[in-house]
Amino acid sequence: MSTLEIKDLHVSVETDQGTKQILRGVDLTINQGETHAIMGPNGSGKSTLAYTIAGHPKYTVESGSILLDGEEVTDMSVDERARAGLFLAMQYPVEIPGVTVQNFLRTAKTAIDGEAPAIRSWIKDVRSSMEQLRMDPAFAERNVNEGFSGGEKKRHEILQLELLKPKFAVLDETDSGLDVDALKIVSEGVNRVKQDTGLGLLLITHYTRILRYIRPDFVHVFVAGKVAEQGGPELADRLEDEGYDRFLGASA
Amino acid sequence: MTSTTSTLEPGQHRIKAHSDGAFVPVQTRSERFASTEVADFEAVTGAEAVWKLTPVRKLSALLDGPLDGSAHPLDARTGDGVTIEWVGRDDARIGSAGVPEDRGSANAWSGFEQALAITVAGEGREATVVRSELGTAARAAHTVITAAPQSTGIVILENRGSAVLAENVEIVVGDGAQLTVVSVQDWADDALHLASHFAQIGRDAKLKHVVVSFGGEVVRVNPSGHLTSEGGDVELLGLYFSDAGQHLEQQVYVDHDAPHTRSRVNYKGALQGEGARSVWIGDVLIRQSATGTDSYEQNRNLVLSDGTRADSIPNLEIETGDIAGAGHASATGRFDDEQLFYLQARGISEEEARRLVVKGFLAEIVQQIGAPELEERLLGAIEAELAAAQGA
Ligand SMILES: Nc1ncnc2c1ncn2[C@@H]1O[C@H](COP(=O)(O)OP(=O)(O)O)[C@@H](O)[C@H]1O
Ligand SMILES: [Mg+2]
Numbered sequence: 001m002s003t004l005e006i007k008d009l010h011v012s013v014e015t016d017q018g019t020k021q022i023l024r025g026v027d028l029t030i031n032q033g034e035t036h037a038i039m040g041p042n043g044s045g046k047s048t049l050a051y052t053i054a055g056h057p058k059y060t061v062e063s064g065s066i067l068l069d070g071e072e073v074t075d076m077s078v079d080e081r082a083r084a085g086l087f088l089a090m091q092y093p094v095e096i097p098g099v100t101v102q103n104f105l106r107t108a109k110t111a112i113d114g115e116a117p118a119i120r121s122w123i124k125d126v127r128s129s130m131e132q133l134r135m136d137p138a139f140a141e142r143n144v145n146e147g148f149s150g151g152e153k154k155r156h157e158i159l160q161l162e163l164l165k166p167k168f169a170v171l172d173e174t175d176s177g178l179d180v181d182a183l184k185i186v187s188e189g190v191n192r193v194k195q196d197t198g199l200g201l202l203l204i205t206h207y208t209r210i211l212r213y214i215r216p217d218f219v220h221v222f223v224a225g226k227v228a229e230q231g232g233p234e235l236a237d238r239l240e241d242e243g244y245d246r247f248l249g250a251s252a
Numbered sequence: 253m254t255s256t257t258s259t260l261e262p263g264q265h266r267i268k269a270h271s272d273g274a275f276v277p278v279q280t281r282s283e284r285f286a287s288t289e290v291a292d293f294e295a296v297t298g299a300e301a302v303w304k305l306t307p308v309r310k311l312s313a314l315l316d317g318p319l320d321g322s323a324h325p326l327d328a329r330t331g332d333g334v335t336i337e338w339v340g341r342d343d344a345r346i347g348s349a350g351v352p353e354d355r356g357s358a359n360a361w362s363g364f365e366q367a368l369a370i371t372v373a374g375e376g377r378e379a380t381v382v383r384s385e386l387g388t389a390a391r392a393a394h395t396v397i398t399a400a401p402q403s404t405g406i407v408i409l410e411n412r413g414s415a416v417l418a419e420n421v422e423i424v425v426g427d428g429a430q431l432t433v434v435s436v437q438d439w440a441d442d443a444l445h446l447a448s449h450f451a452q453i454g455r456d457a458k459l460k461h462v463v464v465s466f467g468g469e470v471v472r473v474n475p476s477g478h479l480t481s482e483g484g485d486v487e488l489l490g491l492y493f494s495d496a497g498q499h500l501e502q503q504v505y506v507d508h509d510a511p512h513t514r515s516r517v518n519y520k521g522a523l524q525g526e527g528a529r530s531v532w533i534g535d536v537l538i539r540q541s542a543t544g545t546d547s548y549e550q551n552r553n554l555v556l557s558d559g560t561r562a563d564s565i566p567n568l569e570i571e572t573g574d575i576a577g578a579g580h581a582s583a584t585g586r587f588d589d590e591q592l593f594y595l596q597a598r599g600i601s602e603e604e605a606r607r608l609v610v611k612g613f614l615a616e617i618v619q620q621i622g623a624p625e626l627e628e629r630l631l632g633a634i635e636a637e638l639a640a641a642q643g644a
Contacts, residue, residue, distance in 0.1 A: 054597050057589065082599035090597075094590045098612025098619065107608065108598035143612070160598065 002032040002069050002085070002167045004200060009064035011045075011052050022048045024225035025064070028202075032167060035194070035201040037211055037236060040222030041244045046204045047091055049222075050172040053202075054088040055081050068168070083112055085167030089157040089174050096144040101156070102126075104144050105163060112164050129162045133189050150177040158189040165193075170202040175210035187213030208240040223247045280569060281505065281535045286351040290362040293355035302354050305531045305563050307499055310470050314418040314446050315356050319363035319392035326368070327382040333374035334405065336381070338366045345369060345396045349422035350450025350476065357448040357474075360418035363392030370397045370407055372431065377405030378623075386415035388442070393419035397433060401426035401454070406623055409435045412467075415443045423451040425459045427481070432460040434621060438633065439468035447473045453513075455481035462621055463490040463519075465500045466633055472531075476505035479513035479542070488517045490532075491617040493637040494560070496525025503533040506549070508542035517549035520617050522610050524556035524641040532582075534566045538575060546576040553584040554613050556606075556641070607638050 011023035022045045030036050040046050052059045053066060055078040066073040068084055076084065096104070105126060110116045117125075130137060133155045145153055154174050161169055171190070175183055191214060194201065203214060211219075211233070219235040220227045221244075228247050229235065287293065296315050298308040308315065323338045330336060339345070346367055352358040370379060397407050403426065425431045437445060445468055453459050463473045477486035492500045506515040521530045532551040553562040566580040587609060595605035611634050618630045 054593075056593055077602070078593060078596035079599050079601050079605075082597055088597055090594070094588070094594050096591050096594065096609065096612055098615035099608050104595075104598075104608075107600055107604070108595075111599035111601065111604070164598065 002200070003067075004030045004086075004168045005067040006053075007065050007067070009049075009052070009066065010062040011048055012060050012062055013048070013058055014060070021062075022059075022225050023052065026226050028220065028227065030168060030200045030202060032200045033198045034218065035203060035214065035216045036218045036220060037203045037205060037216035038220050038222050039205055039208070039236065039239055041248060042206065044222045045225040046222055047172055048225075050088055050091075050170045050202075050204055053081075053086060053170055054078060079111065082166075083114075087161055087164060087166035087169040089154075089161060089169060089171040091172040091176070093145050093153045093157060095146045097146060099144050100141055101144055102140040105160065108160065109163060125163060129159055132192070133159055134185055135159065151179070151182040154178060154182070154186055155189070158186050158193075162189060162193050165197050166199060168200045168202070170204065172204045173206060174203075175205055175207065183210060184213060190214055208236050211236045221247055281537045281567070282507070282539070284353050286353045287358055288347070288351055288361040290355060290358040293358050296355050302503065305533075306472060306501060307470055311356065311444060311446065313390040313416055314444060315359060317390050319359060319390050319418060321363040321365040321392040323366045323368075324383060324391060324393055325385045327384070328379065329382075330379040331377065333372065333377040333403075334379040334407075335369075335371045336379065337369050339369045340366060343367060343369065343396075345398055345424070346394065346422070348396070349424050349452040350420075350448070350478065352420065352448060354448070356418050356446040357420055360392040360394065360420050360446070363418075364394040367394040367396055370395065371400070372398065372403050372405040372407065373400040375404045377403065379405070380408040380410060382410045382412065383415070384412040386413065386417055388414050388416055390416045391418070393417060394422075395419065396422045396424070397431075398424045399426055399429040399431040399457075402428045404430040406432040406434070408623070408626060409433070411435070411437050411439055411445070413443075414440045415445060417444070418446045419448075421447060421449040423449060423459065423461070425451065425453045425457040427454040428456050429454065430458045432462070432622060434462040434464065434623070434626065435473060436630070437463075437465040437468055437471045437473065439471065441467065441469060443468035443471065445471045445473070449473065449475040451475065451477045451486065453477060453479050453481070453484040453486050456483035457481070458485040458487075460487045460620075460622070461489065462617070463492075463502055464630060465490075465492040465502075466637055468498065468500070470499045470501075472499075472501040472503075474503040474505070476507065477515065478507045478509060479515065480509050482510050483512050484510060485514045486516075487620075488515070489617050489620055490519035491614045492519075492521040492530055493614070493634065494521065494523045494528040494530045495637070495641055497527045499529045499531075501531035503531075503535070504549070505535045506537070506547065508536070508538040508545045508547060510542060512544045513542055514545070515547045515549070518617065519551045520553070520614055521551075521562065522554045522556055522614060523560035523562055526559040528557075528560040529562070531563045532565070533563075534580065536566075536568050536578070536580070538570045538572060538578060540571045543572055543574040544576050545572075545578070547578045548580065550581040552582075552613075554610060555584060555586050556610065607635075610638060611635065
């Protein structure tokens with residue numbers, strides 16, 4: 001069984017005003033098959049944690065470590081992390097002009113697996129996954145994220161999750177900007193992937209809404225760059241009732 | 253600021269617009285001197301507005317020298333409804349689309365003895381003319397492409413091998429016709445090529461004009477589209493890949509001269525290697541007569557290494573208050589780090605991610621040509637350019 005361990009992680013970013021400390025000692029362990037929700041107010045550093053796991057060059061790890069089955073992830077390049085089994089569903093997926101979804105997916109799959117997928121079964125897999133995510137087949141011919149609506153971008157992220165089959169996936173506010181129908185489709189997709197591959201999930205969200213569709217095993221409340229409290233699913237229910245005020249008050 | 257070199261400041265890696273304000277040219281484009289006689293032009297010094305970004309010293313054979321104006325070797329492939337023939341200087345079609353505005357173009361006009369006349373009639377017509385054996389003696393050439401009223405078709409001009417060539421290409425698009433003209437410069441490394449394309453677009457007619465430049469030492473293709481009749485539409489597209497030591501230039505001109513005309517100019521280029529250069533100048537003139545005009549022009553350059561220089565200069569002149577739209581954009585920048593991150597986060601190596609991004613950047617133009625077989629070949633040529641540049 002695989003494990004993703006985050007230990008005393010401190011992360012900063014360079015801004016025009018100088019170095020800004022964002023993560024201040026994050027500790028978190030996720031086993032394969034577990035679903036962890038990270039909830040927290042805007043600006044608390046959730047996306048920073050997601051980007052740091054994926055290796056975005058803007059974020060500097062000051063100290064601490066991220067271990068995937070004991071291997072130091074922070075020493076790996078972005079693409080090495082993905083090939084090692086980490087996946088980030090982005091909050092704001094970028095457009096890539098002139099690169100079709102079809103070409104992109106095949107290139108990514110080939111890179112992750114180290115060999116090109118068998119054509120027949122690949123085409124079938126892509127088609128059925130798109131169907132289940134209610135994506136029009138015409139999407140395959142479109143350029144990556146170009147002119148996609150917010151909901152279409154998120155479905156496209158989950159499509160990649162399903163096809164690339166990572167060991168651990170971080171979903172950064174995949175629920176934000178989705179209407180109820182889209183939220184259901186996306187959640188069903190995530191649950192399906194979890195059932196099929198048994199991956200570990202780190203579900204980042206601002207709202208409790210998505211947790212009605214994807215049940216977390218653990219909930220971590222994230223405030224001012226670290227985990228302020230953790231518990232089971234019942235913690236999410238409490239947050240739903242009380243909001244983040246209690247934690248914000250404490251940290252102010 | 254209207255031009256950039258690739259010495260960008262650290263961190264300034266996203267494509268950034270650097271020219272969006274109104275631009276007031278010194279002299280209106282419509283008053284530029286024009287003549288078919290080379291003797292009417294002064295010797296080129298390199299200080300002239302139309303030459304100041306061009307390595308004129310390498311071009312003396314074409315600007316000053318005598319040119320061989322005889323019929324040149326070519327390989328033509330045509331289907332039904334297209335005729336290709338050599339005609340004399342007195343052919344009525346010659347001079348119907350434009351008059352030279354610089355000495356190189358005038359030297360070609362004064363020097364040609366026979367012109368290649370390509371005529372498209374009917375619908376869905378196709379013709380390809382390949383020139384691959386022009387040799388290294390300085391030549392003049394003249395081509396007239398005529399699309400009969402209501403006809404539709406595509407004419408592809410492909411250039412390979414060595415050449416020292418000055419030429420004019422006239423394009424006459426009849427009323428209601430829809431014509432695509434693609435000129436591919438895939439010359440050998442030593443080629444010198446000066447070309448002016450003059451297009452006259454008829455009533456409710458449409459021209460899609462594409463300039464693709466990959467090979468050659470100095471390649472300067474200047475297309476102009478004259479919208480002389482109501483409802484005319486011109487799309488001027490271009491893509492170029494400038495490697496070490498190459499100079500690829502295009503001075504584009506759209507002349508809106510009738511009501512309800514439309515133009516779109518979109519040129520994209522990549523530069524890689526020491527001394528790789530590109531020049532794009534885009535003039536759009538909307539005359540008083542051109543009410544209800546809709547126009548947009550843009551140029552984007554992707555800088556792939558140090559030591560390159562891309563000049564990008566849009567000029568917009570508007571003489572009427574009644575327009576439907578007019579805009580321009582110009583940007584030169586390095587890779588978008590967010591695009592690279594997205595691809596790498598899916599396991600794709602940095603090198604392959606760069607290749608995908610550049611190919612995609614240029615493919616946006618290729619995808620608009622509308623000729624699948626040619627598009628396929630051009631994408632292959634872009635791959636080859638990237639492979640060669642990365643191997644270097
Ligand atoms: N690239 C960056 N440059 C400057 N500041 C940043 C950058 N990324 C994040 N921050 C700052 O760090 C804090 C945490 O941001 P983020 O991780 O996006 O929070 P969340 O996802 O929880 O809303 C915010 O104050 C934000 O402005
Ligand atoms: Mg966020």
